[in-house]
Amino acid sequence: MFLQGSFNTISVAALIQTLCHERRAVQIEAWRTDASAHICLSDGLVIAATCEGTEGADAIVKLMRWPNGLFRVGQLPEHFAPTMAADPESILLEAARQRDEFMA
């Protein structure tokens, strides 16, 4: 583990964008009282995502709706098998769009 904190300090979007900009091969473990999430990043892409029983891009959409939560960032396990390869920017913008339309 090399980084940990709260989503009150850094948003989900900013955390994912920063790590993807750096092209880190990392996993983000996130949790709050009644839920958890797991996001894997490598070479600037989201390569796996789960959140509250949801997988893929929808998992990040769900995670972005958390009002709070904690996270820790660690090294990606060796021989990790990706389940997706998605540009984080598109996912984050799509999540923001869905959130805006949900709130409208």
Place this chain on the structure above:
Amino acid sequence: MFINWAQGEINLKIVYYGAGMSGKTTNLQFIYARTPPKLRSQLISLKTHQDRTLLFDFLQLEVGQVANLKPKFKLYTVPGQVYYDTSRRLILQGADGIVFVVDSQIDRMDDNEQLWHSMERHLVEMGQDLKNFPLVVQINKRDVPNTLSIPEIRRRLPIKGYPTFEAVAIKGYGVFDTLKASMSGVIAAAHQAV
């Protein structure tokens, strides 16, 4: 601004901001179409209900280097409908410059004002100093009927002091003048920061 030391690039972000249907997408589509393919990425288009968010990045070789780094620009539009506030804030995060696109039509002035104030609010929340932020204004749709005069637009919107360009983006008029002014402002700010 994001510096990619491995690639020797400085990534700079310019956001086209403005009311729905003001011409932000038209600007980006024109720039994309006139940029050689080897210098640009794919155009990503995310659909919203009545609008689209577009983004693509490109290397601009004419503007020189910043601290021996090649500037690579990423251009974005924001969805203009009022309720896409979270989306606009996300897109504005890390912006190095903004082009505010004004719709010249009389009946769009309220929307222009609303979006201007939302931009100001987001920038202040992000800790930006509005007086020194590289902001360029494009007064678009100068060719359509029922437009306000430039002095009247200046009276309605607090654009005094910012570089301002008249445009007919659908025909390409003013599109690159606006972009070049924005890039110049962003590069000047990056020189100071790096």
